[in-house]
Amino acid sequence: MRGNLSNDIVSVKIEEGSKKPIALHEKSLFGKIEADTLNLSLIEACYLLEKDRLDIYEDDAECSIGYIIDILKEQDLYGKYVVYRDLKDRGFVIKTGFKYGSEFRLYDRGRGPGQGHSDYLVKIIFENYEINALDFASYVRVSHGVNKKLLLAIVDDDFDITYYNIEWTRP
Secondary structure (H helix, E strand, O other): OEEEEEOOEEEEEOOOOOOHHHHHHHOOOOOEEEOOEEEEEHHHHHHHHHOOOOEEEEOOEEOOHHHHHHHHHHOOOHHHHHHHHHHHHOOOEEEEOHHHOOOEEEEOOOOOOOOOOOOEEEEEEEOOOOOOHHHHHHHHHHHHHOOOEEEEEEEOOOOOEEEEEEOOOOO
């Protein structure tokens, strides 16, 4: 399947008789369908490229996985991609968590938007990042307020990930 990179979006044209882009969206819940195109984020597209399910082209030149990863690194998104890849490999359905102030929303395998609510919000923090206690409390408060668990993904300098399940408790 061919995707075209432009402005950090990879667009896959849905041609008549082509079921792959539609199945990718409906079954695996990748991207958004707009008109006759499946639009993928750079992170989703990189994952699919790495899994040999997508070829990415920019101005008719095929992009290597290294090129796409370099773009992610330039945009300071590589740590986010590493967490995305790890969670996706574990079977989660992943959507953006932007409106909740987090990087991702997670759905258990077999569920997604329109099929129930997400179970987790994922907040990514780098090992050397200093976090303010009030900011941390706000992450927990928001997740609790929308009936989700907060999964804190700590990424170290080697891009290894440690997850912490953070829950709100009353004394």
